Amino acid sequence: MEQSEKTILSIMYVAQIQEKNAFEEIKKKTLLEENIIKSNIENLIKKQFVNEDNTLTESGRNSLIVVLAGGVFDIIHPGHIHTLNAAKELGDVLVVVVATDNTAMKMKKRRPLHVQEQRQELVNSLSMVDLCLIGQEDDIFKTVNHVKPQIIALGYDQVHQEKFITEGCKKIELDAKVARLQSPIPESSSSKIQKEYGESIHGI
Incomplete structure (x- = not known):
């Protein structure tokens, strides 16, 4: 082709x-x-x-290999860029799911700086991303079933385990591989950036 x-x-x-x-x-x-x-x-x-x-x-x-990746993406940093580039290299289409505000609060134990629509817009603006969707709060596999990816890419810092994803895919009869991506800068995170920024502001 x-x-x-x-x-x-x-x-x-x-x-x-x-x-x-x-x-x-x-x-x-x-x-x-x-x-x-x-x-x-x-x-x-x-x-x-x-x-x-x-x-x-x-x-x-x-004929298309669709890759699905997810996360909060509150502050886009180099770790995100590297991870999403690596995810895109796995297939033809990269679909990214951003967590809802409520899910982000549960995951990060804090309110995100940007609301879910803003985070979706930010991720959609990245060149390697073909489509960004806002996730489902009650069942992440609703979005997975909607997208039907061949590969689900997990970031280096994501808590979702391969077994949980694999078993969830089996329940919706989806044969998807799980890929764990590595980052060359694992110390980079949105939470750390926000914390250091807050400390620098208070120190002025």
Whole structure:
């Protein structure tokens, strides 16, 4: 498969998740001329990767490796960038889930500096991220089932254990691999940055 076709399939997949117009999203994200986009889509329909309504067929979806990563992402720091870059390298599409404000409070024992919509916007602005969603409070596997990733990437500092994720995926009949990512700067964290910033302000 050509890279241009893979790119179009990736954009179509993200458009489906967001319930957006796939053709308009391809125009916006690739800057290709309409006739070239239409020609590519026609080829993908002939190959049975795409349906007539510009949604992915099962073969089209299976041709993409979707990676799912999650976290609070309250203060974007170099550790996040490295981890998300490493996650993107594992597949074709990177979907990131940011924790809700309530979940973030439970995890961090403090209120996040940015509300969930702001954190979603920040993560969506990162070049390696194809789509950022706000998570579900009651059941993280609702989002996992919605995205249906082939790989779930866990950050170096995340408490979720591989066994918990693997067993949860089995319950929703999803065959996904779990990848534990490492960071070259494990001492970097949003909580530490906030604490050190607060101390420096008080010290002025």
